[in-house]
Amino acid sequence: MTIKVCVGSSCHLKGSYDVIEAFKAVLKKYDVEDVVDLQASFCLGHCAKGVTVSCEGMEAAVNGPQVEVSADGYILHGVNADNVEELFAQVVYPKIFNA
Secondary structure (H helix, E strand, O other): EEEEEOHHHHHHHOOHHHHHHHHHHEEEEEEEEOOOOOEEEEOOOOOOHHHEEEEEOOOOOEEOOOOEEEOOEEEEEOOOOOOOOHHHHHHHHHOOOOO
């Protein structure tokens, strides 16, 4: 599974660096660093929706206002350093070993 954090201009200004650092900590805490490939990505095309994170290689575990289905998996909107762990635990982690 691949998680790509947008680092385009808009997301950068909204804290994408902090989101990447928070994801690194969460992946280590949940001991899935070897299973999840964390990457930075240039613009994902959802500039008005806050820091955007693309989760490729699986279907979302839940639907909601921050989760959008994409061709490769799903996209999380409005991600910030404060909600990374909550989104990871609710949306990503339940599907990691079922992908």
